[in-house]
Amino acid sequence: MSLEQFKDRNVMQNYTYIPVDNPPVEPIEKFKQVVKRTFKGELFVGLWVVFREMVRFNIHTVKYPMEKLPISPRYRAVHKLYRLLESGNERCIGCGLCEKICIANCIRMDTRYDENQRKEVTEYTINLGRCIFCGYCAEVCPELAIVHGQRYENASEQRAHFVLRDDILTPLDFLKEGKQEEFDGFGAVSPNADERIKKTPLAY
C-alpha cells in the first residue's frame, strides 16, 4: 500500500476563501465604524427577538442535565470494552497495541496464559485522569474491542474511580438484551471494508 495519500499535507487543497472586509486603519474610519454600530439599533433588534421568542414559549435551550443533546458517533468520550455478540467473551485479545500507542500513557493491562491455551486479559485499566481522548486506542484496536462511548460526564470525587475494566466492559445482561450497539465511530471498520480486504488463500 502506498503512503502517498497520507503524505500529502497540503490541507488547503479543497478550501475556498470567504471574502472579508478589510478592517479600518485610519482613526477617522474607526470612529465612524463605532458610531455606526452604536446607533444602528442592532441591540434592539436582538432584544426584540429574545422578547418575541419568550412570549411565544418557543425556547431552544437544552435543560442540561435533565436533557442532553444527541452526539455524533464519532464523539470520543469515556471508553467502552465490547464483547463478542454470540459467545459473550471479551473481544479484547490482549495484544497490547492500545497500551503501546497511547500517547498519554494511561492504559495498562495484565495478561496471562489461561486454561484454554488462550491469552486472557486479567486486568485492564484506563487512567481517565490522564486520558486525552485522542482516540488512538480505538483506532489501533484490531478487534474493535475498545471503542469510545458517549458518556462524557466523568467528574468524580476519587481518582480511583478513573477507571476499571468492570465500569467500561459491556455487562453480560446488557449484551443479552442486545443493547451493545455495533460501533461506527472513530476507528470502526470503514463502510467499504469488504472491497478493500485482501484475501489470503488459507486451505484450512
Added chain:
Amino acid sequence: MITLTIDGQKIEAQKGETILQAARRAGLYIPTMCYLTKVKPIASCRLCVVEVEGADGFILSCQAPALDGMEVRTNSAELFSHRQNIMKLYDVNHPLECGVCDKSGACDLQNKTLEFGVAEQEFSARDHKRDLRKWEFIGYDESLCILCEKCVHVCNEVIGDDAIEIFYGGYNSRIQPKGTEELECTNCGECIAVCPVGAMISTDFQYRANAWELEKIPASCAHCSAGCALSYERKYAGACEAGEQKIYRVTNEFEFATLCGAGRFGYDFENRVDGKDEAAFGKAIEAFRKADTIRFTSRITNEEALILQRLKEKYGYRLVNQDAYNYRQFLESYATMSGKTLFGGSLSALADADGIIVMGSRILTDNPAVRYHITMASKRQNARIIYMHPMEDKAMQNVVTQFVKYEVGTEEGVVALLAKALLDGKVDVKKIENFLSDLDEGYLSAESNVGEEELEAIRKSLTRCKRIALVVGEDCINHPRAAQIARLTALFERFGGISVLPVAPKTNSLGVALICDLDSTCGDYTVGYNAPGDFVLSSFGDGDLDMPALNQQEGTFTTLDKRIVPTNVALPYGGYVLNDLASELGVKAVYTIDYTEQLPEEKGFEKIRFDDIPYYFSNRDGEVRGYTLKRLKHPVDSSVEEVAELPEFNGAILYRCDPVLQFGPQTYRTSQLGKEEPTLYGSQQFAIAAKLTDGVRVRLSVNGTEMERVFKIDPELKGTIALNPTFDLGLSEDLLSSDYRYSQSKIEVVGQANE
C-alpha cells in the same frame, strides 16, 4: 588479509571468513533468517543469497568463503524477488496470531515480511492439526515454527544437550525431543532465545507481556562465577499497582553470548524492602561496633568486597569467607609456581582449544558456561575432551572422548600422574624434573585407580593438540591439599603451554579473593552478611537487617574468565545498603559504585569509573563487556613437595553437588526454580551400601549441618557416591561451601517421601 568488494565498497576480510561474516563486520547488511553467529552455517533459509561477479546463479553468503578480489552484490531486482518469494513461502499458513504471540514486535518473520513487502499471499497448502507441546520451562508451538533449525543447532553445537531434532516429513516437519517422548535436557532455554518466531517459548512468560513494553536492563548473571551477560526485562508489576516494577523475563544477546537456565529462569530473587528500618540500622551499627568478625559469602559485588576490606583496615575486623579463602590460597600457591599472579586460562581459550582436560568438577552443574565452551570446542574443532572425575556424567557423553575415573580424595596423586604423562621431557628445571621422575607411579596408580594405559591414552590423544586447556574444579580447590594441587596444575601452564582455568566456586570468589585480606577463623562476635552470624545482614529477608539482592544493586563481578563485568539495578530497593552502614562507620562514599575505580590496581584491576566500563555487542567486536584483569609477575618458587599419602574413602559417600539450574539459596528462592525438591540421588549400588530404598526420607549430618532429604535411585549413576544438594539450606549453605565436597555421613532413615 584479503580484499573484496561488496556493493562497490572495498572491505577487508580474514582468510577463511565467509562473505556474510566479512559483510557483517564491515557493517553491511545481508538479510538472513537461519544464520546464527555462534554455530556453523545452517543454510536452511536461503535468504542470504548474493550475486558474485563471474559466478553463475546465486551464492549462499553464509557458507561461501570470501575470496580476494571478489565482487559481490547483495541487492538487485532478482535477489529481491527471490527473497520475496522465500518470505511468501514462510508465510504460508503461518497463523495470523501476531496479536497474542509473545514474539510479536521482535519477530524476524514479521520484520522480513515487511522488509520484502509481502502484502498478499499467493500460495497455500492444506494444513493439518499441529500440536502445542509444553514441558516444564519450554513450550513449542508447531504451527508457528518455520523450521530454521537454529534451536537444534544451538542445542547440539553450543549447549551440548543434543535434546531436540528435526522430524523430517516435508510439510509435516517439526522439532521434537530427540530419542525421548518428552523433552529431557538441562533446560537452558537457549532454544527459546534463538527462535526467530514464537514457536519456542518460555512457558512462564507466555502471554504475560509484549516485547516492546519491556525495559531491558543490561546486567551480569549473579548465580555462578561465569557472570554471563543477560538483560533483565522489566515493566510495571501489575495494571493496578502504583509504581511497582517487576522482572518478567531474562533474555540474552544470543548471537554472541550463551545463558544457562538458572540465569534465564531464576531471576526473581529480589528482597523487596520499601522503607528504611532505622531501628534495625541502629542495631546493625551497634553490632558492627561490638563485632570482631565479618562473615560473608562470595555472592557480593567487588565494590562491597572493597567496602568490607576498608572496614577491616579501619577497625581490624576479621574477614571470614571460607570459599574465597580457599580459592585465594589456591591462586597464591598457583602463582608461586606459574610466575604470574593469575592463571592463564579463559573461556575463549577453552572454546578455541583442541584438547581439554576437565579435572575434579562435575562441570555440567558446577558451571554451565564452562561446559558450553567445552561443547563448542568439541563441535567446532573436534577437540579431545578428557573428563576426570570419580563419577561419570551421562549428560556429558555427547562431547567427552575419554572418561577417567579416579578414587575420591586422590586428586593430588591424579594431577601428579597427569603432569608426568603430559610434561615428561618438557620440564627444564632440575628440581621439578626430579620430582616427576621420582614419582611413585605404582602407588599413585593403585590408590587413585588411574591406570598406566589410561594415562598413556591421554598422552597419545593430546600429542597432536596445539591448544590444550585444563579445567580445574572445586574438588581440587577445596581439597585439603589444595595448595600442593595448585602448584602441580601450575606446572601445566609453565612448562606445557596449557591454559589452566580453575573454576571459581561462587559468583565472585575471584573478586573477593583478590580484594579482601581474608582470615580463616571467626572471633567472638560475628556480623554475617548473607552468612550465619550473631547479627545477620541478609538479602533473603530473614536477617536482622535487610540487604538488597544482586539484581537490586549496581556494581561489578570478577568472573572466572578474569573479567570485571558490570551489573545494573533491575529492581528498586528502598532499604539500607552496605555502603550506608560503612558510611555511618566512617568509611564514606556517596554511592557503592564510587569504589569501582578504587579497586586495587596492584591486583590487576583497572582504575576505571563504573559508568565507563563498556557493555555492548557488535558484529565487529562480538561481546564487549567489562575489562580483563592484568596478569602481573610473581616470584617463582620451584621447589616441589612430595605427594602426600592419598586418603581413602570407603562405603557410601556424599558429594556436595546441586542439581542442574540450582546454585544456592538465590536460585531456590525464585518462583520458577524454587519448586525443586532437594533430593539425594544415588545409584542402586549406593542404595545397597547405605541400606536405603528408593523414595525414603533420610536425615543427614554433613560436617555438623543437619538436613533432611528424599532419597531417589538414579539409574544413570554408578558407584557408591550420591549427589547431595545444598541449595535449600539458606544461609547455612555457606558453612558447607568451603569443605571438601566428598564426605561420609551417617544416613538415618526417618520415613517415606510422601509422609
